[in-house]
Amino acid sequence: MAQVKFTPNLKRFFPDLCECEIDACTVAEIVTAVDNRWRGLGDYIIDEQGALRKHVNIFVGDELLRDKQTLSDRVSADTKIFIVQALSGG
């Protein structure tokens, strides 16, 4: 199962958020799964059309997510996923 980690900044809005393991084939499925566990979390990561929010990054292993529109990047059982905010000023 893919291991999913989150930026600690999301704990402000989801205090019991924690690293988890998800059985999924794509990053989109992972977002759906974590949204089911932490209701509303998906809206913090993707917009209502399913695209990655502009200032959010998802690392699939060491690589940045490629398909920011539909999150179709494949994941395997040992993939590590890191969901993090993009760096920005002010």
Added chain:
Amino acid sequence: MHKKLLVGTRKGLLIMNRDGGDWAVESAHFEAIPVVYSFRDPRTDTIWVSLDHGHWGGKLHRSRDLGARWEEVEAPKYYEGAACPPDFSVPAKTNYIWLVEPGGADEPNRLYVGTDPGGLFVSDDGGDSFQLVDTLWHHPSNTHWFGAGRDHPGAVAIQVDPRDSRRLTIGISVGGVYVSMDGGESWEARNRGLYADYLPDPMHEHGHDPHIILASPSNPDVLWQQNHCGIFRSENGGLQWRDISDKNGGPAGFGFALAVDDQDERVAWVAPAVSAEYRVPVDRALVISRTEDGGDTWQDLRRGLPQANCYDLVFRHALDKTGDTLAFGTTAGNFYVSDDRGDNWRCLTNNLAVVYSVRFM
């Protein structure tokens, strides 16, 4: 008279009160998160807050105990396949929640939300869920909507007629004024008398830029509009607008903010700035202008406001009035109050973040 203020800033929400003295900050909420808009719905005693997380999107929160506890509600969402005016090449999503407005007194569960990219949303369950008002979103004139200062148009003004909750006036920036007489089932554009100097035809039927629209509470047929191209007033619900910008060389013209008097339909206040290209206070001096004769003449109210080296702007929802008291916050984090209808001002603080919204509660 209201004794509390909701102040939305780039770094959070402040609740101020004046119990026993001058206004002071009572509590701070949503620390470090941009608060676009906040108001108290008097029908349900609920405070609503629109947030603009830089990373996580626009969110809505409400408090039913005057700020002791907050609850996030699902923000309005565009449906799958919705696309942004004017060319519909970009998928529509809620980029920004400009404001939340209550429905009429006779419809306590109804709320309206105005968003970027231009969609008006409605809730009939007290804000638990919102639906896009398709009739306005698909208005045939939407090919004349476009963004100004932002990438996409915004629904920035919502007025519900207190005499008839089905009569709605909406401002789309940029798009123009839309009025519904049937609770949002149908809409007509009402821009006659407005002009738009950025269009090939400034008198075009569509494509106008109301920054904010308010109705006079004492006569809701009287509408006021601070527009990109000046100040306009209508005495017939927007059927005909008249340019009331100061014609005598005074600063009242371009600006964002507007307040109207509760009792007298001839009285309103604006916060002038130099035109769109500059967006600084006129002569680098902060001024609030007041008309007491329906816009025939303007008085410039400067006492207590900085008159040199000043770069403060007042955003569209950052000026409000209750009784004889006015309050506004600025882009430079300064906050001013007047207790005599603007004749004299005093600065409460110089050290806030950018102020987006000021509402008495």
